[in-house]
Amino acid sequence: MSQSPYKEVEVTGDKSSDVVWHNASVSLEDRSKKNGHKPAVLWFTGLSGSGKSTVANAVDRMLYELNCKTYVLDGDNVRHGLNGDLSFSDADRVENIRRIGEVSKLFVDAGLIVTTAFISPFQQDRDMVRQQLEPGQFIEVFIDTPIEVCEQRDPKGLYKKARSGEIKNFTGIDSTYEAPNEAEIQVLTADKGIEACAMQVIEYLITNNYISKD
Numbered sequence: 001m002s003q004s005p006y007k008e009v010e011v012t013g014d015k016s017s018d019v020v021w022h023n024a025s026v027s028l029e030d031r032s033k034k035n036g037h038k039p040a041v042l043w044f045t046g047l048s049g050s051g052k053s054t055v056a057n058a059v060d061r062m063l064y065e066l067n068c069k070t071y072v073l074d075g076d077n078v079r080h081g082l083n084g085d086l087s088f089s090d091a092d093r094v095e096n097i098r099r100i101g102e103v104s105k106l107f108v109d110a111g112l113i114v115t116t117a118f119i120s121p122f123q124q125d126r127d128m129v130r131q132q133l134e135p136g137q138f139i140e141v142f143i144d145t146p147i148e149v150c151e152q153r154d155p156k157g158l159y160k161k162a163r164s165g166e167i168k169n170f171t172g173i174d175s176t177y178e179a180p181n182e183a184e185i186q187v188l189t190a191d192k193g194i195e196a197c198a199m200q201v202i203e204y205l206i207t208n209n210y211i212s213k214d
């Protein structure tokens with residue numbers, strides 16, 4: 001995008017008053033044309049163990065094979081670096097998602113299809129990211145797996161720790177998970193294998209003209 005993608009620039013005291021948007025010489029349209037696909041954020045949401053990271057990486061591999069420009073942003077990895085200063089308090093969880101939204105927006109501006117894999121339990125936070133982007137750039141992907149299945153999978157042993165009280169505020173146990181109201185894609189991972197789940201996302205991107213088949 002050559003123009004500022006920010007709908008409104010908040011000017012807070014001395015901090016931002018002298019900061020002026022510098023238009024880029026290569027537009028997002030130029031990049032999309034060269035890449036051969038539209039940019040987007042595939043925002044995966046779901047319980048721990050639902051399969052966000054697994055399906056996100058399977059989708060990323062398929063997109064890579066289709067010569068798309070992609071990147072995966074995954075929960076724990078982001079908390080190691082960019083958001084290493086944030087805790088799991090309510091305020092910091094919101095800030096965590098806000099920053100990821102901003103990074104996703106930069107990747108979209110660079111022309112990429114970015115896949116994010118964060119529990120992101122609150123609709124309000126997911127809507128905040130949707131608002132940060134242009135219409136059509138935010139695709140909410142609900143990794144819809146019953147908690148019983150997630151708990152049985154328990155790939156990181158987190159449910160066990162949450163049940164024994166070793167971990168507090170665990171989503172689905174003693175912290176709320178708000179299922180999406182109107183996710184663009186709902187993936188039922190208990191009903192089909194990983195490849196089929198990933199294919200469902202790829203088919204959405206083809207049907208809605210983000211990518212082409214060949």
Ligand SMILES: Nc1ncnc2c1ncn2[C@@H]1O[C@H](COP(=O)(O)OP(=O)(O)OP(=O)(O)O)[C@@H](O)[C@H]1O
Pocket residue numbers: 046047048049050051052053054055075117118119153155156189190192193194197
């Ligand atoms: N159809 C399926 N889709 C995705 N994962 C599946 C499926 N069937 C089985 N699994 C298994 O379920 C587990 C999902 O774990 P994964 O780490 O992807 O969850 P997550 O949603 O990223 O959790 P967290 O929020 O803790 O990072 C993996 O061990 C994966 O192999």
Ligand SMILES: [Mg+2]
Pocket residue numbers: 052053054074075117
């Ligand atoms: Mg994960």
